[in-house]
Amino acid sequence: MALEVGKLGSWERDLETDEFSASASFKAMFGLSPNESMTYAQLQQILHPDDVERINLAIEFALTTKTDFNVEHRIIKPDGRSGRVLTRGLAVYENDQPVRLIGVSQDTSERAKAKEESHLAQRRQEFLLNLNDQLQSFDDPHEIMEAMARSLGRLLKVDSAGYGEYDAVTDLVHSEREWSRGAISNEGRSYRLHDLPSWMAEEFKQGRVVVSRDVKMDPRVSDPALQSLYSITNIRTILTTPLLKNGRLEAMLYVSSSEPRNWSDEDISLIQDVAKRTWAAVEKARAEIGLRETEARFRIIAESLPALVWILNSDFQLTYANERWVKYSGMPAEQALGHSWMGAIHPDDIARIMEDAKEVRRNESSYETEARCRSADGEYRWHLFQAAPLHGARGEFKGWVGTSVDIHDMKETEKALRASEERLALAQRAAGIGVFDWDIPSGKVTWTPEQERLFGVDPGTFKGDLAAWEERVHRDDLVAYNKEVQEALARHAPEINVTYRIHRADRALRVIDTIALIFYDDQKNPLRMVGVNLDITRYKQAELRQQLLIRELHHRVKNTLATVQAIVGSTARTATSIDEFYQGFVGRIVSLARTHNLLTEDLWQKAALEDLIRTELGPYEDEARNRVTVEGPFVELPSEAAVPVGMAIHELTTNAAKHGALSTFGGAVEVKWSVEHSGEKPILHFSWTEQGGPRVAAPSQQGFGSRLLQRVLTTQLQADVKMDFRSDGLRFTMTMPIPGEPPPFNPDH
Known part of the structure; x- marks a missing residue:
């Protein structure tokens, strides 16, 4: 017992x-x-x-x-x-x-087993602890994989072990390096997951461990190709544990041996644990490599950028600044951090920035501003500050990373450019120059404000297309304009000059002169037309007036020469001596000159009737101003009427001074006129009456004055002239239509 x-x-x-x-x-x-x-x-x-x-x-x-x-x-x-x-x-x-x-x-089998299991558990625990230390000592993910495979293979006393990563895009499981006792290569290998039996690939994707204790006896892997692979690689038993992250296959850890093996639950659990630790170590190593690379790139960029690069913590302390900031601030490197940056900002700007910073810190948001920053030599220069929020690996807010770019020269250039643009706009407005830009492929047209003013369009209301421009162009000019433009584009002309008329919004008709440059691409397709528009209406008017003046000048010269010729002939026929011829000829020429002088003062346009009269009768007025009476409304005579009327007044004055009322003391001349507005043209009623002079009798023959008064006035001015040689004094009357003004310039013609 x-x-x-x-x-x-x-x-x-x-x-x-x-x-x-x-x-x-x-x-x-x-x-x-x-x-x-x-x-x-x-x-x-x-x-x-x-x-x-x-x-x-x-x-x-x-x-x-x-x-x-x-x-x-x-x-x-x-x-x-x-x-x-x-x-x-x-x-x-x-x-x-x-x-x-x-x-x-x-x-003692159970006791030995328990002891062995205890020893094995202790060994595995020591293995995992050592593995953690070992994996943490490597920076290269591939070295981590190789060290894990080697340590696990030796612990489990298998022939090979490996860690493969799965790429779902290429469907490849890639083992960068494997460990083996020498039966197979350690260089690693790749294979497509779907080249494996479908059941096996599905098991891996579901995250289930696949174990074959003896591949030769396992009906699931009886495929000849798979058996051939196992034979080549000297595999009799294999265990593979997949690793899933967020439901996706990420990696697989596998061990194999050349002898059949009964894999225990402890073996499977250990391999799964090692797979997780390996994945974590590999990802950590890669993250650290990425972090180091990122930091290296950041520093390279930060030091090479033509800007001040910095990092602020949540308390606005400068924790990093590139060398450019150290040189710019002129402070030693150890003093260039902290809150030193605040003292470099212009006092007017730092107050505004710190006020903005309250909301920026509260919202942990980005920030952008312009401020003046003092350099080492004490000069304040404008900088563009841009900051982005900086967060840690777990999403915690850590501050801002940003740059400060020197924009001082750009600000000065912009200031000068604005001044230049203002001057240009003023010059364009003063000169009435409008600028347009036509994007030919899209049909978009851009106008400057002066261009809108030129066309009578309210500022900012131009629709920006050709149709909006065409509706302003005179219908008789639009077809010709478009034809000229199309011909210029067809011959690839570099520029074009076209004149056309437009209707302004205020119904005014203006003449526009367009000068534009045309730009083409490499295939000679037109791209843009950029040009200026000038309102040349007044120049057209001046041109027409000049043409009219030239024609008038030709006419006046011919008439003047004819008049001089007539004066010479008539004076010669009536003169009885050289002296009499001279006196008569000179007086008439002087009268003609005085009339022309009045006309030229008004650019050969008009002369006042009263001026013609007073010019001739002025010398005969006495101090009492009772010899000459001049009375009538203001009347302007155009040049074609002023010359003959002036000559007639001269002849009347000369006759009165020689033979009439102005030849004796007490004689008087009364000149009166009135204007009747009853028809198409106003009618001038003119009278010359002499009194108190010698007794008057009708002349026996007609002299120059009589012919001038009778023929010239009647022929040129359609005047009704009457001369009454009364005994008490000559009475001359003239009724004539006043010639109208030439029609004003009309852009329609």
């Missing part, structure tokens, strides 16, 4: 006959039936071959020294199962000679 309780089996061996007897519990321990007889030789067949010699040596030593023996050994039961047994015994002596051995055996 004690043996049963202690799970002990007793036995006895006769050293002379070598018979062996044992209890039922002993036989059960060794995998024998209770009634089965056995010899010691048969027992030795159950002992593990590697332990038989050690057991026999222990017994011989006990017999020699007459001591007990105690040995733990392995057994292989007839059914193939293995176990561990602790055997204790001693010898029984007769006459000092050993005759038999007796002892007990205890099954």
Whole structure:
């Protein structure tokens, strides 16, 4: 009973006959039936071959020294199962000679297993701790994969191990490096996931471990091609654990061996744990590499940018600044951080920035402003400040990263440009120059404000297309203008000059002169037409007036020469002496000159009738101003009427001075006129009356004055002339239509 309780089996061996007897519990321990007889030789067949010699040596030593023996050994039961047994015994002596051995055996398989498992668990725990330290010592993800595979392979005593990463885009599992005992290459390999059996690929995508204890006996991998691959790579057993992140296959860790193997749950759990640790270490290493590369790129960019680059924390302290800031500020590098930047900003600007900063910090937002920043030499220069929020790996707000770009020269240039544009706009307005830009492919037209004013369009209301321009062009000029433009584009002309008329919004008709440059692409397709428009209406008017004046001048010269010719002839015919001819000719020429002088003062346009009269009669007025009476409304005579009328007044004055009222003391001349507005043209009623002079009689022959008064006035001016030679004094009357003004310039003609 004690043996049963202690799970002990007793036995006895006769050293002379070598018979062996044992209890039922002993036989059960060794995998024998209770009634089965056995010899010691048969027992030795159950002992593990590697332990038989050690057991026999222990017994011989006990017999020699007459001591007990105690040995733990392995057994292989007839059914193939293995176990561990602790055997204790001693010898029984007769006459000092050993005759038999007796002892007990205890099954220690469970205890050994527990011990082995404890030892294995301890080894695995130590392995994981060492693996963590080992993986953290590498910066290269590939070295991490290789170190993991090597350590895991040696721990599990397999032939190869590897870590492969899956790329869903290319469907490739790529093992950069593998570890093996030499059976296969360590260089790594790649294969398509869907080249594997479909069930296996699906298992991997579902995150399930795939185990084959013996590939030759596993019907799932019986495909000849797969078996050939296993044979080439000397694989008999393989275990692969996939790694999923966010439901997606990311990587796989696999181990294989050239001998079949029963993979325990502890093995699978360990491999899964190692896979997770490897993935974390690889991703961390890559993140650190990326961070180092990012920091390196940032510093390279920060130091090479033509700008001040800086980082502020949430308290607006400068935690980083590039070398350019150190040089610009003139401060030592150790003093260029912190709040030093605030002292470099212009006082008027820092107050505004700090006020803006309240909302920027509250919203953790971006910020952009322009401010003046003092350089090392004390000069304030304009900078463009741009800041973006900076967050940590977990999304926490850490401050701002930004740049400060010197825009001082640009600001000065913009200021000068604005002044220049203002001057240009004023010059354009003063000169009435409008600028346009026609994008030919799109048809978009851009006008300057002066162009809108030129066309009578309210500022900002131009529609920006050709139709809006065409509706302003005179209908008789639009077709010709478009034709001229199309011909210029067809011959690839670099510029064009066109004149046309427009209708302004106020219904005014103006003449526009367009001068434009045309730009083409490499294939000679027209791209843009940029030009200016000038209002040349007044120049057209001046041109027409000039033409009229030239024609008038030709006419006046011809008439003047004809008049002089007539004066010469008539004076010669009536003069009785050279002196009389001279006096008469000179007086008439002087009168003609005075009339022309009045006309030229008005640019050959008009002369006042009263001026013509007073010019001739002025010298005969006395101090009492009662010899000459001039009375009538203001009347202007155009040049074609002023010359003959002026000559007529001269002849009347000369005749009165020689023979009439002005030739004696007390004589008087009364000149009156009025204007009647009853028809198409106003009618001038003119009278010349002499009194108090010598007695008057009708002349016996007609002189120059009479012919001038009768013929010239009648022929040129359609005047009705009457001369009454009354005895008390000459009375001259003239009724004539006043010639109209020439028509004003009309852009329609």
